[in-house]
Amino acid sequence: MTREAPVVLWFRRDLRLGDHAALLEASRHSKHVLALYVLDDALLKPGGAPRAAFMYGCLAKLNEQLGGRLMLVHGEPAAEVVRAAREIGAAAVHVSADAGPYGRRRDAAVAKALAEENIGWVETGSPYAVTPGRVTKPDGSPYRVFTPFFRAWTAHGWHSPADTGPSLVDWVSPPRSSDIPRAPEVSAVLPEPGERAALDVWHAFLRDGIESYDEDRDRPDRDGTTRLSPYLRWGCIHPRTVLADLSGDDRAGAKSLRGEICWREFHADVLWHRPETARENYDKRFDAMPHDDDREAFERWCAGQTGYPIVDAGMRQLLAEGWMHNRVRMVVASFLVKDLHLPWWLGARHFMKHLVDADLASNQLNWQWVAGCGTDAAPYFRVFNPTTQGEKFDPNGDYVRKYVPELRSVPGKAVHKPAARPAEYPEPMVDHAHERRVSLERYAKITT
Numbered sequence: 001m002t003r004e005a006p007v008v009l010w011f012r013r014d015l016r017l018g019d020h021a022a023l024l025e026a027s028r029h030s031k032h033v034l035a036l037y038v039l040d041d042a043l044l045k046p047g048g049a050p051r052a053a054f055m056y057g058c059l060a061k062l063n064e065q066l067g068g069r070l071m072l073v074h075g076e077p078a079a080e081v082v083r084a085a086r087e088i089g090a091a092a093v094h095v096s097a098d099a100g101p102y103g104r105r106r107d108a109a110v111a112k113a114l115a116e117e118n119i120g121w122v123e124t125g126s127p128y129a130v131t132p133g134r135v136t137k138p139d140g141s142p143y144r145v146f147t148p149f150f151r152a153w154t155a156h157g158w159h160s161p162a163d164t165g166p167s168l169v170d171w172v173s174p175p176r177s178s179d180i181p182r183a184p185e186v187s188a189v190l191p192e193p194g195e196r197a198a199l200d201v202w203h204a205f206l207r208d209g210i211e212s213y214d215e216d217r218d219r220p221d222r223d224g225t226t227r228l229s230p231y232l233r234w235g236c237i238h239p240r241t242v243l244a245d246l247s248g249d250d251r252a253g254a255k256s257l258r259g260e261i262c263w264r265e266f267h268a269d270v271l272w273h274r275p276e277t278a279r280e281n282y283d284k285r286f287d288a289m290p291h292d293d294d295r296e297a298f299e300r301w302c303a304g305q306t307g308y309p310i311v312d313a314g315m316r317q318l319l320a321e322g323w324m325h326n327r328v329r330m331v332v333a334s335f336l337v338k339d340l341h342l343p344w345w346l347g348a349r350h351f352m353k354h355l356v357d358a359d360l361a362s363n364q365l366n367w368q369w370v371a372g373c374g375t376d377a378a379p380y381f382r383v384f385n386p387t388t389q390g391e392k393f394d395p396n397g398d399y400v401r402k403y404v405p406e407l408r409s410v411p412g413k414a415v416h417k418p419a420a421r422p423a424e425y426p427e428p429m430v431d432h433a434h435e436r437r438v439s440l441e442r443y444a445k446i447t448t
Contacts, residue, residue, distance in 0.1 A: 005091035006032035006172055010081055012103070013127045014096045014235035015058040016195040017065055017168075019161040021125030026094040027169045029122070033094075034172040035066050036084050039074040039181070042102060048353035050322035053183040054190050058234050060180050061194025065166050071174030078109045085119050087175045092120030096235070099132040099268050100360055101275035127232075128265050129158040129239045132272035142273040144375045149269065150262045161241050188322040190356055191230055198231035206245060213253030217260075220314075220325035221399040226257065229357035230323070232264070239264070267365040270375050277374070278364050279345065286373035288446045292341040300429060301336055302350055304404070307428035309416050310390035311335045313403040320403065322356040327393050333370040334384035338439040339430050344371040372443070381443065383436045390416035 007030040009023055017023065026033050037059060044052065063070040073080045085093055093114055098107055111121040126132070135152045136142055143149035191197065205226050209216070216224025231237045239261050246254045271277060281287055300306055304315035314328035324332070329351075336347045348367040352358045368374025372382075394400055397415030401408045406425040410418045421427065 004030070004032070006030055006034060006088050008034045008036050008081070008085050008088070008090045008093040010036045010038070010093055010095045011062065011070075012037075012096065012098060012235075013233070014238075015055075015062050016198070016236050016238070017062070017166045018164060018195060018199075019238045019241045020096075020164045021159070021162045022094045022096045022123075023164045023168060024162040025122060025124040027164070029092060029094070031170050032172050033169040034071060034084065034088050034090065034174065035062075035069060036071045036073070036081065037062075038077050038080050039072065039178075040077055040106075042106070046352065047358065048355075049184040049186045050188050050190060050354060050356050051358055052181075053186050054193055054230060054322070054356045055234060056180055056183045057190075057193030058236055061196065063180065065195070066171050067166075069171040069173055071177045072180060073176075074178055077106055078113045081110050082113045082117055082119070084175075085114065086117060088172055090119060092122050094122045094124065097123040097126040097131060099126055099128070099272050101271065101278055104275075125159075125162075127235055127238070128268055129243055129261065130156055130265055132265070132269040135269060142269065143266070144270075146263065146266050149266050150259065153262050153265060154258075158240055158243060161238070161244050186322070188320055188354075188356075190322050191227065193236070195236045198228070198236035201227055201231065202237060202242065202245075210249075210253040210257070211251065214256040215252075217256065218327045218393055220328050221394045221396060225325065227323075229359075233357045233359050264359075264362055267361040270365055271361040277368065278360055281373040282365075282368055282375050283373045285446050286371070289373075290341075290442055291343045294340065294342065297340045297429065298336075298342055298346060300426075301332070301340060301342075301347075305426055305429075306335065307426040308335065308386040308390075308432075309397075309400040309404055309407060309418075310394060311386050313394075313400045316403040318351075318354050322354060324355070325399075327389075328399075329366070330370055331384050331386055331389045333367055335386055337371045338383045339386075339432055339435040341435070341438065341442070344368060344373070381440055383439060385432060385436075387416050387432070 007026050009026045014020060014022065059070065071084060073084065081093055098104060114121050130153055135149060135156050143152065209224065209226070212224060216222045228237065232239060242261065243258065246258060274282060302315065304312035306312055310328065311332050314324050314332045318324045333347055336342050337344050344367045348364050351363055365374055390400065391413055395413055397412055400415045406422045407415050407418065
């Protein structure tokens with residue numbers, strides 16, 4: 001391969017130009033690079049409007065960085081990538097490796113189709129600091145528990161950020177391109193899209209939020225999280241960039257954030273080894289767990305009308321922002337599975353539809369963690385009490401009052417169990433103590 005022959009850089013979950021390992025590798029093979037993005041119905045149709053709107057915004061920002069030279073096509077990747085490569089006489093197609101079940105199948109088909117045309121396929125890096133499948137036990141088997149994975153992941157380490165940017169190569173003008181679709185109408189207020197916004201959010205947090213992150217990240221009433229999850233999901237920033245900025249920082253906040261990044265990588269690793277867990281229980285004993293079939297209860301949960309203030313605040317935040325605080329995600333998930341006795345995959349599907357940061361590995365396996373059927377799961381008998389969770393993590397009630405306007409007249413902590421409920425706010429739809437006993441009884445039957 002000569003550096004005169006152009007190559008294709010197919011963007012997927014890496015909508016940025018900085019710290020881009022596949023771009024760096026492409027530049028070593030050619031100075032002429034075509035930037036390509038394929039709108040794939042297999043990925044577009046399952047996603048909700050907030051996710052699509054944010055993605056289209058990220059594509060628009062990427063196109064701006066490329067001087068309007070992003071080639072956008074819509075269709076089946078195995079056909080469209082080959083066609084684009086042929087049109088410019090490309091020697092190879094470069095990508096960041098995809099670790100997801102569908103992505104792996106898709107990429108195998110694309111690589112095969114390219115090989116039939118004598119066009120190369122080059123995978124470099126991934127959306128993770130450590131590509132899934134790389135960290136294993138000494139005997140080569142995967143980790144099932146987070147803590148030993150974290151130790152091995154830390155010992156394995158990761159590359160320094162790639163020194164890349166828009167001027168690294170000469171971007172090939174697309175032979176054709178579709179317009180970026182109009183973003184669907186959404187009621188949620190979404191974050192600013194794109195790489196520049198991601199870096200601004202990260203640098204602001206590094207300056208103002210890291211010191212108190214260890215304490216504040218569990219408090220939904222405080223703006224104490226990084227807010228990086230949508231940007232990590234779409235690759236507007238790479239976790240390697242974050243980890244490099246945290247290097248040598250031994251403050252509690254930095255340590256906690258490294259742990260949270262590792263949780264994301266752990267779940268991706270689990271899905272790599274057990275792709276069926278995107279749809280099925282990791283712990284097969286739970287296949288025998290009985291579930292209720294109550295559509296009305298599910299719809300009340302979705303709408304934030306359960307009568308439990310912290311649950312309702314979280315579900316309404318999801319609809320209002322396309323995002324939900326992580327502590328509250330655990331509370332609302334526990335409520336669906338262990339108070340309403342509905343299957344975890346119903347909630348996971350609802351989250352995938354409404355979350356801007358919806359990531360298959362993190363979403364499905366966090367739901368299984370709460371449900372007790374996943375790897376390294378909390379014991380099933382750890383059932384979140386929504387009232388005490390609210391009192392502990394939203395002690396002044398500010399989070400609830402922000403998202404549940406019917407309760408704004410209730411002062412302080414009393415908002416979590418108001419003595420007098422406004423007429424427009426529902427009574428609790430279930431008795432938590434009773435439903436906890438029901439859950440434990442059902443669990444006992446499948447484990448004894």
